[in-house]
Amino acid sequence: xxxxxxxxxxxxxxxxxxxxxxxxxxxxxxxxxxxxxxxxxxxxxxxxxxxxxxxxxxxxxxxxxxxxxxxxxxxxxxxxxxxxxxxxxxxxxxxxxxxxxxxxxxxxxxxxxx
Amino acid sequence: xxxxxxxxxxxxxxxxxxxxxxxxxxxxxxxxxxxxxxxxxxxxxxxxxxxxxxxxxxxxxxxxxxxxxxxxxxxxxxxxxxxxxxxxxxxxxxxxxxxxxxxxxxxxxxxx
Numbered sequence: 001x002x003x004x005x006x007x008x009x010x011x012x013x014x015x016x017x018x019x020x021x022x023x024x025x026x027x028x029x030x031x032x033x034x035x036x037x038x039x040x041x042x043x044x045x046x047x048x049x050x051x052x053x054x055x056x057x058x059x060x061x062x063x064x065x066x067x068x069x070x071x072x073x074x075x076x077x078x079x080x081x082x083x084x085x086x087x088x089x090x091x092x093x094x095x096x097x098x099x100x101x102x103x104x105x106x107x108x109x110x111x112x113x114x
Numbered sequence: 115x116x117x118x119x120x121x122x123x124x125x126x127x128x129x130x131x132x133x134x135x136x137x138x139x140x141x142x143x144x145x146x147x148x149x150x151x152x153x154x155x156x157x158x159x160x161x162x163x164x165x166x167x168x169x170x171x172x173x174x175x176x177x178x179x180x181x182x183x184x185x186x187x188x189x190x191x192x193x194x195x196x197x198x199x200x201x202x203x204x205x206x207x208x209x210x211x212x213x214x215x216x217x218x219x220x221x222x223x224x225x226x
Contacts, residue, residue: 033213042218043158043203058213090157102148103214105157 003027006091006106014114019078021109023091031094032074033103034058034066036087043090049074081113116141116208120217127194128225135189135220137204142182145207148214149178149189152201161202162189194224 004025013019023032034046045058047066055066063085065077078085089109094101117140127133137147146165150158162171162178164187170179177190187204201221205214 040218043205043216045213048213092158102160102163104160107157
């Protein structure tokens with residue numbers, strides 16, 4: 001069955017380290033998204049991509065970067081991890097760019113920055 | 115900037131009750147509105163998507179309505195069951211390009 005996976009599921013790192021969270025989907029969806037979820041803030045969009053070589057900044061993109069070299073993967077990189085980036089990160093994908101499609105979410109990565 | 119609010123933040127009901135979850139949005143020029151379910155420690159699962167041209171969508175015991183003029187959507191759950199216990203989130207899309215603005219969710223507990 002097609003699916004969307006995230007790895008690792010849990011990560012503990014130290015302030016200042018570079019961290020990369022992986023997202024892989026097997027639906028061949030054009031669109032992929034990264035969100036973070038925090039108590040009191042809900043889900044907020046970090047970066048998104050509408051296809052290979054396309055990336056866009058979301059509401060809370062500072063300190064994060066993404067690259068899209070193929071359809072299946074959108075890794076999220078924290079260039080220099082900060083304690084404020086402790087959060088649960090969700091990746092999502094959708095099939096089309098016309099807003100009529102549903103987003104499918106991965107299981108999430110819980111990141112702790114010490 | 116679109117803002118989405120969900121009230122109440124938490125709701126506890128006995129099994130069998132019909133219930134309504136509320137979602138309001140500030141920019142009525144939405145493209146679609148989606149309702150999701152999130153179980154503890156899990157990702158989000160899409161429940162219903164309402165296009166801007168639609169008034170409601172139904173799936174089993176779930177019915178979602180959309181009133182763009184008043185900036186409101188409701189999720190109606192009929193004959194609630196303990197398995198319905200989860201956090202329910204609504205999200206609005208303001209363009210044809212699939213970015214979503216989420217509410218903070220309503221945490222629902224259905225007691226046997």
